[in-house]
Structures are given as structure tokens and as C-alpha cells.
Amino acid sequence: MKTQNFKHVSYLWDEKVANELEGKEVDLLIYRSNILGSDLRITNYGGGNTSCKTYEKDPLTGEEVEIMWVKGSGGDIGTLTKAGLAGLYVDKLRSLESVYRGLEFEDEMVELFNHCIYDLKSKAPSIDTPLHSFLPFKHIDHLHPDAAIAIAASKDGEKITKDLWNGSIAWVPWQKPGFDLGLQLRDALNANPGIRGIMLGGHGLFTWGDTAYDCYMNSLDVIETASRYLEDHYGKTRPVFGGEKVQSLAPDQRKSQAAILAPILRGLASSEKLMVGTFNDSDTVLQFINSHDLNKLAPMGTSCPDHFLRTKISPLVLDLAPDADLSDSVAIKQSFEKAFEDYRAMYASYYENHKHPNSPAMRDPNPVIILWPGVGLFSYAKDKQTSRVASEFYINAINVMRGAEAVSEYVSLPLQEAFNIEYWLLEEAKLQRMPKEKPLSRKIALVTGSAGGIGKGIAEKFVQEGACVVLTDIDAGRLDSALNEFTGKYGKDIVHGVLLDVTDTDSLAKAIQSTCLKYGGVDIIVNNAGISISRKFEEHSDQDWDRLHNILVMGQYHVSKAGVDLMRKQGTGGDVVNIVSKNALVAGPKNVAYGTTKAAQLHMSRLMAAELAEDKIKVNVVNPDAVIESSNIWEGGWAENRAKAYGIDVKDLPQYYANRTLLKESVKVEDIANAAFAFVGGLLSKSTGNMLNVDGGLAAAFPR
Structure with a gap:
């Protein structure tokens, strides 16, 4: 079939790539598998399996033996690598027929597959292994294309299969995957010599070829034929699915x-x-x-x-x-x-x-x-x-x-x-055999101001501990950068990015809607968005006070209120963690507006904790101090003003802050992230209304 004739599948074979793999059958198998798995019309994530057979030197006898390389248990052909393959002796797999005791003993055969392993680095063989081993072809695809399954799952599927492909595709009735089904495929081939594939009733499709390319083209051609056949019948005798009963909203x-x-x-x-x-x-x-x-x-x-x-x-x-x-x-x-x-x-x-x-x-x-x-x-x-x-x-x-x-x-x-x-x-x-779930598995966290600094550190810690995280920030450029970084490291499912101005209720409503559509709700709210303004008392303007109050206090209030609304709808409890500051407790110089808003954040947290406990929503506070690393707090003159207040040079601020602590240590982003995680990770599940100072030890900030 000419490649330009494909309408319902994507022809992705790249001759240049394939030529570089010529003679490397296993690499060609992986290449074929990956391009097949990239088209969801051909097979979905984790669906189907592919194989090839090669001749390799037996490490014990030195003889050339036939080896089958097949997708291992739990893998996905779209992302398949060599590590996801099982390499097995073909003759040993086929010899298992002599010990097979019938359908009631299918499961015991899977353990016997392990005695057939050639490549000791193999992935565990899957239940579909014998479906490939009893077919003699060099390259085999077992796929789950919608179009083929539509025929396989129809009342007249066997007749349609015979007529549509003029007998070149055999039919095997529904059978649970296993050793017996492998024998049935062999029998179907023996009964129909010269066929190009087998349709499994209600299940899927087997196709093959002498080369990786021949197998690929055979698979595409069969799927294309099935797709065109269905397309020719849609709406011909009656409307699709009987026609529309309910009209969609916009x-x-x-x-x-x-x-x-x-x-x-x-x-x-x-x-x-x-x-x-x-x-x-x-x-x-x-x-x-x-x-x-x-x-x-x-x-x-x-x-x-x-x-x-x-x-x-x-x-x-x-x-x-x-x-x-x-x-x-x-x-x-x-x-x-x-x-x-x-x-x-x-x-x-x-x-x-x-x-x-x-x-x-x-x-x-x-x-x-x-x-x-x-x-x-x-x-x-x-x-x-x-x-x-x-x-x-x-x-x-x-x-x-x-x-x-x-x-x-x-x-x-x-x-x-x-x-x-x-x-x-x-x-x-x-x-x-699945890995143990991480502490924040199944949790959804929304972190404000998380495109950099403390917020980004908290978001990354939460991702590493299993949570789905919504990154939010007012800076589109920083947000895109953080989102791309997280996606590259952790994948597209685990992280979501939304622009958010915590002073704008419309912006917040859009962020909440986006979160619900992406993940279904929220379990953890981290209020981290903030700014810093350092001036003498008499030099503060009303605009300074309003800006600090709107971002820190009202921002915390509005974001928490929206998050709590979702948590109450879910009825599964939740956490609010407010990133405040040691300045909520300590009266520092030239800091009256900032310190006042931080104190308001802290007391709001206590009041929230008292009121929300009946909903099993915990509210706790982390008080950082002097986290200079990757922080925007030092921009806009803050660092200069703090240095002036302490009578030192800006370059000496980090050491100054470290020296004034009891531990003589600089506070890092990861220290704050660990503190936030401590409140939500399960070990402090009975803690609410509390605060955790992460400041290296400042006696003036001791709560008692």
C-alpha cells in the first residue's frame, strides 16, 4: 500500500532512522514499537505487545540459538526501551507444551517462562509471551486498534473478518490471554497457510512480517482497511448511536x-x-x-x-x-x-x-x-x-x-x-508488585508564587513526594520556565501551571477552575506569594500598606477561601500551609508595614485552624527567615534597605544572617520545603494551628 493512501493511521517510518538501525533487529523492534505506540488509534498506553526473533550465541554452548525479544510485563510499546523487553529461548518456550496441563493450570506456565530466559537483564515475561512464541514469524505486532476491535467485538465479527480481507485474516474466538491462546494462534495459522494476520474475538489483532518494515506496513494496512470499512457504514442504516438525545452546552x-x-x-x-x-x-x-x-x-x-x-x-x-x-x-x-x-x-x-x-x-x-x-x-x-x-x-x-x-x-x-x-x-x-505509594500520592497541591524561590522549592518537594502540583505565579515568563523544567523532569501529568494574581478574584476563579478540570479538586493549599517592602516608619506610603495588605493578607484569605470551598465539597479534609515569616514575631527595624502584615497572616492562620477543624482541614504556618537563595524578596531595594538597617554592605547580608542565628547556619529553600512537607506528609496529621520556625534559631522569635 502506498504511504500517501493512509487516512486513519499515521505513517511515521523514517528511512534515515531505520537505515541506521539496519541489521539491528532488536533496535528496529523498539523503533517500530515506539512509532506504533505514538498513535492512539493503533493502540493505547500499555496496550498490545510487539516482538522479533533473532539468532544469538548461547553463552553456555556457544551455538547459534533462536531468541525471541518481546515486550515485558506491564510495559508500553510507545515508550519501550531495551530494558522493557524480555529475551527468551524460542525452543525452550515451545517445549513447555509438553508440560502444559490445560486451561485450569494456565497461571503455572507464567512461572515457567522464567526458565526460558536468555537475557538475564530481561523484564519479567508477560502472559502474552506464548502468543508470539508459537508463531514462526520474525517480526510480530499484537495491537489494539479501535477499528479492528470494533469488528472483533461485533456480533458478526467472524464473517466480516473473512469477507473484508478475503480470508487472509483468520479468526480466533475470545479466549483469555495465556498459553492455550498461543496454541490456538498456531493452530489457526496451520489451518490457514499464507494468512497475513489473526483477529482475536473481542480482543485485538495479530499481524507479522519478515522484516520490521514489512510488519509495520502490514499492521497499518490491516488497520486502515478496517477503518475505511467502518467509515463507509457510519450513519448509513441509522444515525450514529441512534442520534442525539441531549444537546451539549457550549x-x-x-x-x-x-x-x-x-x-x-x-x-x-x-x-x-x-x-x-x-x-x-x-x-x-x-x-x-x-x-x-x-x-x-x-x-x-x-x-x-x-x-x-x-x-x-x-x-x-x-x-x-x-x-x-x-x-x-x-x-x-x-x-x-x-x-x-x-x-x-x-x-x-x-x-x-x-x-x-x-x-x-x-x-x-x-x-x-x-x-x-x-x-x-x-x-x-x-x-x-x-x-x-x-x-x-x-x-x-x-x-x-x-x-x-x-x-x-x-x-x-x-x-x-x-x-x-x-x-x-x-x-x-x-x-x-507495584511500588509503595509515596506520602503525598493521591494528593493535589496548589502553591502560590511557585515559579521560583521558596514556592518552587515547596512545589518540587511535593512532586518528589508523590503529589500532583499546580504551579501558580503572576510572572508568565517565570511560570513557563518553571513549568517546562518540571515537565521535563517529572512528566506532563504530575504538574500543571496557571497564571495567578492573588489580588484579582477573577484570576483566582480561573486558576481554581483550571485546577478542577486538570485534577478534580485540591487537598493542599500553600500560600507563599508575597512581596517585601522595607522602609522607615515615617517613610511608608499608603500605597505600600495597601499593596502589602492586598497581596499577603487578602491574598492568603482569598486563596484559602477558594481552596477550602473545594475541600468542603470533597469532604476529605485537607491542609492549608501559610508561609509567613519570623517578622510576624520579631519587631525588626524599618519593617513596620511588612511585619504588621506578616503578623496578620499568622493570626489569620490561627483563626482559620480553629474554625476549619470540624471539616478536618488543618491550618499551619512555616516561618522562614533570610532565605536569600533564588528569592525575589531581595529585588526592588529590599536587600539594600536591610543592609542599611543593619549597617553593613549588601554582599555581607548572607553571612550576617547566618551569624545571627543560634546554629550559625544559612537557611535554604529546601529547609522551608521540608518544613512545609512535615505538616502535610502524614507524620503531623494531628497538628493544626501550629507554626514551625525555620530561621536557624532566633531567640527573639521563640513563641514562648
């Missing part, structure tokens, strides 16, 4: 409504463990959730195992008008409590009716996917990447349902088969 209205409801839904979905959210209102989502067929198809669940594992048995559909009045958050939350209770009861019934004697304990029964007709899709999971991927997989499922309904009738995975996948002991073992 984009701005959708986002406004979603941002208001997101923290309420997050709280309800977090009845067992705190969850992080994602919102999606793409055209694909809206076409489905606004349709007449929504209530027929949504309860059926998904078909592909990869979809199902991430989206749960079925979504929760909200019975709420798109333009509903959401001003009374308490009433809205109460109105949804029964819907969530019913969903949990449905899930518990599903578990009880399908469990086996050795099934793992029931997991969190809350919905992962929540659909609001006219507005969009919400997903909630343990972290941002997982919730985002869940939403992407449900969009894949929507595409599958749309295609299957266009050419035939959608068929979902039988409930017992779905349960067997979800509570598979091997899947449970994979979950148990």
Missing part, C-alpha cells in the same frame, strides 16, 4: 459546570481511598454521552481486556441536566450519594456472583468512569496518569461501540470472563 459552559461538579464527584469516588480526576469533553465523548443509545450501551461494559482493566465493569451515568443549578453543593452531593451507593452495591453483587474460592478480596467498588450527558466524561483513579489513561481507554471503548454498532451489533465481554480478567491472580500479583 464549551465554556461545559467547563464551568464540570469544574463545579468535579470536586463533589471526586469526594464521592474517594469513599475508600483518595482519587485524582480527569475531565474530557471531546467530540467523541459528547457524541456518545448525548446519544439515544447511551443507556443501552454504557451498562454493557467494554470488550478488550486492556480497556476493561482500566475502566471497570461499566460507567456511572449521571441523571442531571447539563445546565443544572449547582450553587447548592451540599444538596447536589446529597442527590448523588444514592447513585454512588447503588453503583457500589452493583459492583459488590458482580463480585459476589462471579468470584472463585481463591479470588483476591474485592477492590474499591467506586466507579472509575462517570458520564454527564451534555457536559463530558470524568475519570477518577489513584494518580493523574492512571485517571487520564482510563479516560483514554474509555474513549477507545466508545470508538469500538460506535464501529460495532455501525456494521453489526456490539457484543461486550461476558461478566464471568470480565471478572476472570479483573481478578486474575496474575493481575493481582502484578498489583502487589
Whole structure:
């Protein structure tokens, strides 16, 4: 097929890159995998697997032996590296057939894969390993393209597959991945010599080739053919999904409504463990959730195992008008409590009716996917990447349902088969191997003034401890720089950037909306934004007082108020950490306006702590002193004025501040970040209304 004829997949093969890898089959496998995985129409994050076979020298015998390199357990082909591959002896893998005891003993075969490992640096082999080993081809792709699964998950899928590809694609009915399915693929090939691929009922696609390029082109061609076939049938016999039943709100209205409801839904979905959210209102989502067929198809669940594992048995559909009045958050939350209770009861019934004697304990029964007709899709999971991927997989499922309904009738995975996948002991073992969650995992923190200095240090500490962090700042250039730095180091999911002027309530409202749409709510507010003005008492202007008061005092008040509103909607408690100053306690020279506003911040914190405790919202204070590192506080004449007040040169300020402390130590950004983390990291979970001085030891600042 000519590359310019592709419409539904992206042709990304670069001859220059490939030529440099010529003869390096494993590198070509990785290259092919990465470009396939970059197109979500071909396969989603973590979906599918790829392989190649090479001949290598056996380190024990010195003989040339056939080795299969295949994506290991839990990997992703889009980001695959050599470290993510399992390298195994082909002959040993195939010899396992002699000890295979049948479907009831599938799981024991996975442990035997380890006896077939050639490359001792291998990733753990996945359950799909035998699906590749029993096929003789040099390069193999197992992908989950929406278009192919739409056919595979349709009532007439087998006939469509035979007719569409003139018998060149074989059909294997649904079977849970494992050793037996590998044998079935081999049998299908033997029964249909000369075929170019195999369709797995309800699951996905296998294609192959003699070279990495031939395999790549074969995969694209099959997916393109399936896509064109579906496109030719959309809307021909009936409107897609039966046509529109609910009309979408305008984009701005959708986002406004979603941002208001997101923290309420997050709280309800977090009845067992705190969850992080994602919102999606793409055209694909809206076409489905606004349709007449929504209530027929949504309860059926998904078909592909990869979809199902991430989206749960079925979504929760909200019975709420798109333009509903959401001003009374308490009433809205109460109105949804029964819907969530019913969903949990449905899930518990599903578990009880399908469990086996050795099934793992029931997991969190809350919905992962929540659909609001006219507005969009919400997903909630343990972290941002997982919730985002869940939403992407449900969009894949929507595409599958749309295609299957266009050419035939959608068929979902039988409930017992779905349960067997979800509570598979091997899947449970994979979950148990996951790294222990960090102290701030599942938490969302908004830090003001976090494009540099103390705020940036706190944000980075929180990210390192597992939180999703919203960077905010009034300086767009500094914010972009910090956001790019964090994204490069930690990835796009873990950090979000929003311009914020804490003196502007409209700016704050936009920042809160953006936070809710990105993550679903907030758990930690850090009020760090500030300025410093140092002058003699008689030289202060009214403008100085107003500016300090508006940024430090009113800024802390407004940001805290907005954050507390979200925390109350969630009903999961939270933290407010106010970065104040030793000047709230110490009467220093030429500092009356700044010190007064800092004292106001400190006492406001005490008052907030007393009032918010009933909501399990803790309010604590960190009092830094003389943090010169990366700080804007020393700009605008502050350093010169402080040096003048102390009768020293500006260059001597850092040492002066260190020498006046009891510990004779300079205070660093990381010291303040550690103090802020101490209040929110779990060890001080019963502490509220307290302050922690981080000043190197200043007796004048001792609270008692």
C-alpha cells in the first residue's frame, strides 16, 4: 500500500532512522514499537505487545540459538526501551507444551517462562509471551486498534473478518490471554497457510512480517482497511448511536459546570481511598454521552481486556441536566450519594456472583468512569496518569461501540470472563508488585508564587513526594520556565501551571477552575506569594500598606477561601500551609508595614485552624527567615534597605544572617520545603494551628 493512501493511521517510518538501525533487529523492534505506540488509534498506553526473533550465541554452548525479544510485563510499546523487553529461548518456550496441563493450570506456565530466559537483564515475561512464541514469524505486532476491535467485538465479527480481507485474516474466538491462546494462534495459522494476520474475538489483532518494515506496513494496512470499512457504514442504516438525545452546552459552559461538579464527584469516588480526576469533553465523548443509545450501551461494559482493566465493569451515568443549578453543593452531593451507593452495591453483587474460592478480596467498588450527558466524561483513579489513561481507554471503548454498532451489533465481554480478567491472580500479583505509594500520592497541591524561590522549592518537594502540583505565579515568563523544567523532569501529568494574581478574584476563579478540570479538586493549599517592602516608619506610603495588605493578607484569605470551598465539597479534609515569616514575631527595624502584615497572616492562620477543624482541614504556618537563595524578596531595594538597617554592605547580608542565628547556619529553600512537607506528609496529621520556625534559631522569635 502506498504511504500517501493512509487516512486513519499515521505513517511515521523514517528511512534515515531505520537505515541506521539496519541489521539491528532488536533496535528496529523498539523503533517500530515506539512509532506504533505514538498513535492512539493503533493502540493505547500499555496496550498490545510487539516482538522479533533473532539468532544469538548461547553463552553456555556457544551455538547459534533462536531468541525471541518481546515486550515485558506491564510495559508500553510507545515508550519501550531495551530494558522493557524480555529475551527468551524460542525452543525452550515451545517445549513447555509438553508440560502444559490445560486451561485450569494456565497461571503455572507464567512461572515457567522464567526458565526460558536468555537475557538475564530481561523484564519479567508477560502472559502474552506464548502468543508470539508459537508463531514462526520474525517480526510480530499484537495491537489494539479501535477499528479492528470494533469488528472483533461485533456480533458478526467472524464473517466480516473473512469477507473484508478475503480470508487472509483468520479468526480466533475470545479466549483469555495465556498459553492455550498461543496454541490456538498456531493452530489457526496451520489451518490457514499464507494468512497475513489473526483477529482475536473481542480482543485485538495479530499481524507479522519478515522484516520490521514489512510488519509495520502490514499492521497499518490491516488497520486502515478496517477503518475505511467502518467509515463507509457510519450513519448509513441509522444515525450514529441512534442520534442525539441531549444537546451539549457550549464549551465554556461545559467547563464551568464540570469544574463545579468535579470536586463533589471526586469526594464521592474517594469513599475508600483518595482519587485524582480527569475531565474530557471531546467530540467523541459528547457524541456518545448525548446519544439515544447511551443507556443501552454504557451498562454493557467494554470488550478488550486492556480497556476493561482500566475502566471497570461499566460507567456511572449521571441523571442531571447539563445546565443544572449547582450553587447548592451540599444538596447536589446529597442527590448523588444514592447513585454512588447503588453503583457500589452493583459492583459488590458482580463480585459476589462471579468470584472463585481463591479470588483476591474485592477492590474499591467506586466507579472509575462517570458520564454527564451534555457536559463530558470524568475519570477518577489513584494518580493523574492512571485517571487520564482510563479516560483514554474509555474513549477507545466508545470508538469500538460506535464501529460495532455501525456494521453489526456490539457484543461486550461476558461478566464471568470480565471478572476472570479483573481478578486474575496474575493481575493481582502484578498489583502487589507495584511500588509503595509515596506520602503525598493521591494528593493535589496548589502553591502560590511557585515559579521560583521558596514556592518552587515547596512545589518540587511535593512532586518528589508523590503529589500532583499546580504551579501558580503572576510572572508568565517565570511560570513557563518553571513549568517546562518540571515537565521535563517529572512528566506532563504530575504538574500543571496557571497564571495567578492573588489580588484579582477573577484570576483566582480561573486558576481554581483550571485546577478542577486538570485534577478534580485540591487537598493542599500553600500560600507563599508575597512581596517585601522595607522602609522607615515615617517613610511608608499608603500605597505600600495597601499593596502589602492586598497581596499577603487578602491574598492568603482569598486563596484559602477558594481552596477550602473545594475541600468542603470533597469532604476529605485537607491542609492549608501559610508561609509567613519570623517578622510576624520579631519587631525588626524599618519593617513596620511588612511585619504588621506578616503578623496578620499568622493570626489569620490561627483563626482559620480553629474554625476549619470540624471539616478536618488543618491550618499551619512555616516561618522562614533570610532565605536569600533564588528569592525575589531581595529585588526592588529590599536587600539594600536591610543592609542599611543593619549597617553593613549588601554582599555581607548572607553571612550576617547566618551569624545571627543560634546554629550559625544559612537557611535554604529546601529547609522551608521540608518544613512545609512535615505538616502535610502524614507524620503531623494531628497538628493544626501550629507554626514551625525555620530561621536557624532566633531567640527573639521563640513563641514562648
